[in-house]
Amino acid sequence: MNLNFNKDSEDLIHNPEFLEWVINPTKESDLYWNQFISANPSRKMEIRETISIIKGIIPKEKELSVEAVNHLWKRIEKDTVSTKKTIFRFSGWMSAASLLFLIGVGGLIYYQLNQTNELPINYESIAKVNSPDNEVKLIFADKSEEVLHSNNLDIKYDSKGEIIVNSDKRLTQKMEESKGEDEQLNQLVVPRGKRTSLTLSDGTKLWLNSGSRAIFPVLFGKVKREIFIEGEAYLEVAHDAAKPFFVVTNNFQVKVLGTKFNVTAYPDDPSSSVVLVEGSVQANVDSKKITMKPNQMMSYERETGTAKLNEADVLPYISWKDGWLYCEKETLETIAAKLSRYYNVKIEFKDTETKKMTLTGKLDLKTECSGIFNAISSTAPISFDIQNDVIVISSK
Amino acid sequence: MGEAFQLTSDTQLWSDFLSGSEKAYKIIYDTHVQSMFKFGSHFTKNDEIIHDCIHDVFIDLHKYRTNLQTTNNIKKYLFISLKRKLFKILNEEGRYVHFDAETPAFFYSLSVSSETDDDLKSRQFELLEKAMLELSNRQREAIYLRFISGLSYDELSEVLHMNYQSARNLIFRGIEKLRESCQRKSSILFFSFVKYH
Numbered sequence: 001m002n003l004n005f006n007k008d009s010e011d012l013i014h015n016p017e018f019l020e021w022v023i024n025p026t027k028e029s030d031l032y033w034n035q036f037i038s039a040n041p042s043r044k045m046e047i048r049e050t051i052s053i054i055k056g057i058i059p060k061e062k063e064l065s066v067e068a069v070n071h072l073w074k075r076i077e078k079d080t081v082s083t084k085k086t087i088f089r090f091s092g093w094m095s096a097a098s099l100l101f102l103i104g105v106g107g108l109i110y111y112q113l114n115q116t117n118e119l120p121i122n123y124e125s126i127a128k129v130n131s132p133d134n135e136v137k138l139i140f141a142d143k144s145e146e147v148l149h150s151n152n153l154d155i156k157y158d159s160k161g162e163i164i165v166n167s168d169k170r171l172t173q174k175m176e177e178s179k180g181e182d183e184q185l186n187q188l189v190v191p192r193g194k195r196t197s198l199t200l201s202d203g204t205k206l207w208l209n210s211g212s213r214a215i216f217p218v219l220f221g222k223v224k225r226e227i228f229i230e231g232e233a234y235l236e237v238a239h240d241a242a243k244p245f246f247v248v249t250n251n252f253q254v255k256v257l258g259t260k261f262n263v264t265a266y267p268d269d270p271s272s273s274v275v276l277v278e279g280s281v282q283a284n285v286d287s288k289k290i291t292m293k294p295n296q297m298m299s300y301e302r303e304t305g306t307a308k309l310n311e312a313d314v315l316p317y318i319s320w321k322d323g324w325l326y327c328e329k330e331t332l333e334t335i336a337a338k339l340s341r342y343y344n345v346k347i348e349f350k351d352t353e354t355k356k357m358t359l360t361g362k363l364d365l366k367t368e369c370s371g372i373f374n375a376i377s378s379t380a381p382i383s384f385d386i387q388n389d390v391i392v393i394s395s396k
Numbered sequence: 397m398g399e400a401f402q403l404t405s406d407t408q409l410w411s412d413f414l415s416g417s418e419k420a421y422k423i424i425y426d427t428h429v430q431s432m433f434k435f436g437s438h439f440t441k442n443d444e445i446i447h448d449c450i451h452d453v454f455i456d457l458h459k460y461r462t463n464l465q466t467t468n469n470i471k472k473y474l475f476i477s478l479k480r481k482l483f484k485i486l487n488e489e490g491r492y493v494h495f496d497a498e499t500p501a502f503f504y505s506l507s508v509s510s511e512t513d514d515d516l517k518s519r520q521f522e523l524l525e526k527a528m529l530e531l532s533n534r535q536r537e538a539i540y541l542r543f544i545s546g547l548s549y550d551e552l553s554e555v556l557h558m559n560y561q562s563a564r565n566l567i568f569r570g571i572e573k574l575r576e577s578c579q580r581k582s583s584i585l586f587f588s589f590v591k592y593h
Binding site for chain 1: 438447451454459507574578
């Protein structure tokens with residue numbers, strides 16, 4: 001290397017190689033610059049000063065903790081995994097047919113369909129029509145109503161759109177002539193304390209839980225099948241590869257070709273969720289498309305407008321259909337909210353500590369309400385008191 | 397030599413990522429998240445904002461991966477994206493009454509090394525820290541990118557949105573100024589600052 005420097009006049013900080021040596025010394029550059037210093041003793045001071053400055057400007061910086069790095073990655077992963085397959089793949093959906101999954105959703109406001117040129121249906125205005133009642137109600141396209149008195153109703157629409165109630169009673173309705181078949185919307189309203197099963201004209205079956213409603217066409221159109229759910233419902237969607245099935249809620253819609261699933265959509269719950277048991281579904285939240293795998297739960301917080309995807313044990317979310325309430329470390333407050341809807345009772349807590357107690361186990365919803373609270377109070381340190389239709393829970 | 401290796405590996409990693417490798421995506425994150433956070437922390441004291449911006453940078457990266465160009469320096473690319481996100485939010489949030497995207501504040505306090513317990517060294521430290529404050533924000537940022545982040549002049553000039561020569565001058569003048577400030581006050585201070593290199 002050339003030690004005959006014309007660097008005499010040049011300040012070394014203008015020399016990129018010098019700076020490179022200070023930052024990343026190598027054996028080679030060490031040798032070179034040490035030789036340089038020996039050959040130019042007059043510049044020793046300058047060199048030392050420059051080195052010490054550069055070495056001295058190490059900033060005081062915060063670091064991300066390992067937890068923070070992992071947490072941030074989880075956030076990123078969650079938001080990218082969901083956008084990975086944004087293209088709707090037909091073959092993928094066909095193979096997902098007749099699988100089982102479960103969905104929970106919430107609330108009821110405007111909804112915008114982005115798939116076709118059709119105008120989105122304003123479900124809100126339809127759902128607003130009636131106020132809550134104590135009996136199951138079927139509201140027809142012409143807004144006439146049929147009140148059905150039974151605790152466990154079974155309603156079936158056949159392929160012609162005729163209605164059969166509890167396999168014997170037949171109902172017919174006047175169609176609105178100005179509208180096409182698939183625009184004749186019916187609405188099933190299930191009040192608190194009641195449950196109903198409903199079979200749609202394509203063979204899709206729904207179980208509607210207490211305090212729920214479904215809005216659906218008497219007959220489906222040619223391009224797609226779409227229904228609206230508020231509250232909670234378990235669905236077994238009939239397979240039809242040519243007509244994808246959409247479950248619409250205020251927060252998101254779920255797209256599927258043919259499978260079984262459960263929907264929950266209570267406007268008074270702060271969050272709504274989709275839990276997938278088997279197969280694959282796509283939840284569309286705002287502009288995001290979240291493709292779910294089995295044993296995953298997509299939950300949506302209404303307050304913050306955020307959706308997240310987590311692993312989940314599906315059983316607690318689907319057991320209500322068979323009359324069981326599974327609790328896995330659930331707070332008494334959450335359990336009370338479910339029981340309150342299921343039995344149509346008011347439940348109050350005397351103190352907040354009791355609310356935060358957690359329970360694990362299963363409750364038989366086929367027993368009477370007081371039986372349930374007997375069961376809870378025999379395991380948890382609580383007592384309950386029935387005062388004028390209100391159940392008051394306090395700690396023992 | 398080291399740079400040539402860096403060049404191939406970054407180019408390769410990036411092209412793997414562009415062609416859809418989730419593994420490459422994760423490697424990019426793991427490799428750069430710490431330096432991104434540190435770089436970001438010079439613009440704002442609000443960690444949450446930096447987290448959010450890093451998140452957004454990676455989301456965009458994933459979302460637009462099919463349209464991204466090749467790069468031979470991922471860090472540079474990430475720093476540019478992060479800065480853009482940060483400035484947008486800081487601007488919107490009005491965290492600073494006079495937040496100026498052209499010459500944003502670049503906080504810089506020095507790390508007290510474990511050896512600064514003796515008097516002389518702590519005085520040196522104080523001097524240097526004071527001298528750093530006398531530099532412009534741009535100078536501090538340029539010096540940081542060059543000496544701490546290890547970007548080349550080419551790369552850092554892109555992060556700074558200026559041409560190569562201006563970026564170089566910025567650093568030279570910065571170091572010069574630091575040296576002057578320190579010399580002016582005491583010429584012996586740096587003598588024992590570092591052990592022989």
